[in-house]
Amino acid sequence: MFEQVTVAPPDPILGLTERFNADPSPDKINLSVGVYKDAEGKTPILHAVKEAEKILLKEETSKGYKPMTGDPAYGRCVREYLFGESHPYLDDPRAVTAHTPGGTGALRVAGDYLAKVHNAPTLHLSDPTWANHKGVFTAAELPLDSYPYFDKTTNTVDFAKMIEAIGQIPAGDVVLLHGCCHNPTGADLSNEQWQQVGQLLKERGILPLVDFAYQGFAEGVEEDAQGLRTLANICDELIVCSSFSKNFGLYNERVGAITIVAANAKQQAAVTSQLKLCIRTNYSNPPAHGAAIVQTVFNDADLRHRWHDELTAMRNRINSTRQLLVDKLAEHNVSGDYSFITAQRGMFSFSGLTPEHVKTLIDEHAVYIVNSGRINVAGITEKNVDRLCQAIKAVVG
């Protein structure tokens, strides 16, 4: 059976980390995968998370299966982060949330649901987008298309082109939008732009699917949700795939959610029944621990404060590292203007490095960056920034 199997290509992002781990170079630098690192280059467990785990260790009484969609209280907590504390969707039967294994799990459930229940509508992704979007939705057998998003000459969103392209998309298709901290460009829509996009989607009968993996990494938990909330005020139907991997540092606990808003409660009951079917035939029910941590922090005012402070510290470190990188590139006389890096938001920066630059950086300098030139700014520290800039100088000039 297995003799005929050919080797699959490595994952464009996680495959690089495998190569990085195998690289013997003592001063290798990994700026590929989207994981937060502190000033020491470590991915810490947040103190609020550790404290919540102590509480759980004492109070947990069962490891019994969770419902297919997870704890309803977790769902309500997710919707409070997404829509705000007094939003009608917290208790409105039009909105349902299922706890999924990470944001990726939520995207795959969304893909399966659209493919099976809506006869595989075309999903339009931003160009560029997170590399795994294509993989996940192709695996779910959704046809894919793309809309222009980024202007490489100005390093900002090419909004005119984006709107023009969305204006051509037929009714019944689905458009994926990044809630904040667009991956890989770090360029987000303004609130007015969200408004315009929302109105256009509504007018044309296009379903928005918001991928919201970085809430709190751009400006703050509430601030970063403004675009999504604007969209939710305009569109009666939408899907949100969210994740606590990054903002709680719960990467390996696999804690995310899919939230679907339908036009009325009757439609939602049907949607939920189909959603459960997709989940039951995939992983059956979600892993409990990460969601229990999020809920414990959420329900304890002190822990919530602590989490907020820790999230703020992560965000501030990323922003000061952006400035550090720009300053150091200038200090090392690297040709080009990199000031745009400080205007980008979230963990990533679209550096402008070409695939050829990236290849040389990996092969000759042990600096690991994804092919598109996207760098994880959080992987830069005071200790490695000079070596990084020397390597960039060597390939860029």
Ligand SMILES: Cc1ncc(COP(=O)(O)O)c(C=O)c1O
């Ligand atoms: C844009 C985007 N969406 C979704 C995810 C999924 O995150 P996870 O499955 O780790 O929660 C990521 C993670 O890198 C991402 O960058």
